[in-house]
Amino acid sequence: MVKRKIWSARELRQRLFAFALVVPALVVLTVTIVIPIVDVIRMSFLNYNLLQIKNVSWNNFGNYRYLVGRQEFLLTFARTIYFVFVSVAIQFVLGLICALLLHRQIIGADFIKGILFLPWTIPMLIVGVVWMWIYQPQYGILSYIVHNLLHLTENPVNWAGQMNTAMPSVIAATVWRTTPFMLVMLSAGLQTVPQDLLEAAVIDGANPFQKFINVTLPCIMSVVKTVTLSSIILHFQMFVLFYVITGGGPVNATTTLTVYTYETAFMRYDFGKGAAVGVFWLLFLILFSTFYNKYLSKKEAFA
Secondary structure (H helix, E strand, O other): OOOOOOOOHHHHHHHHHHHHHHHHHHHHHHHHHHHHHHHHHHHOOEEOEHHHHHHOEEOOOHHHHHHHOOHHHHHHHHHHHHHHHHHHHHHHHHHHHHHHHHHOOOOOHHHHHHHHHHHHHOOHHHHHHHHHHHOOOOOOHHHHHHHHHOOOOOOOOOHHHOOOOHHHHHHHHHHHHHHHHHHHHHHHHHOOOOHHHHHHHHHOOOOHHHHHHHHHHHHOHHHHHHHHHHHHHHHHOOOHHHHHHOOOOOOOOOOOHHHHHHHHHHHOOEHHHHHHHHHHHHHHHHHHHHHHHHHHHOOOOOO
């Protein structure tokens, strides 16, 4: 028979004090995250249209069946996957290259890192407005360089207003804004690579590429996992740049899940279907994050 442990008065006070310290954080998380998520999930099972506010009713999985059966939603989801994959891949490659270059003992490396980090400090709305003017066909600096100076085009190019250039335009602005975060995180990760392992690899005859693949990359894999997953989640939530630069156009060429959710819920006033988009998006990120984290955890040097 297992004897039940009896807490002393001191242990009880300590546990109550620890619980009291945690309670405020739990309350804030519950109010700001848990309750809104539960409410959105509930709303996704309703016919909830502001134009018919008196006819709100339970429709089971009707909103989800509607979305899955619409090509518009499936194309939007595929477009979002494309945007996230391309943006994060470019950022990772650029950030890693810059981090490796600045990791060398060069003069002013810390100052250069500070300069390169500046785009990350600029608010997203300001970034969107600046790049919107850069892409402006008549007065934008990009059209001036390409059309007036280099004479590569016959007419000024509406970079954000054409089907084939709208998404690359938003991707370029996104990469400029978020690559510094990738650079700083990877630079910090490179500082943790044990020098004795690198020296041992050199003694064994490894070339720089082999050292990076077999020593450096496994040692910083935990940082790579964290920073790439954070960037993926951040880019799934990207709304401001799309809305400011292209507005989701032209002809839905840059309509991602964030823009689609906004249009469904706040322009068509269909909160039920808008909530269903959000829940679908949430479930996808949960599943993806679980498998992504599990896969990269196996690649860590000290896993």
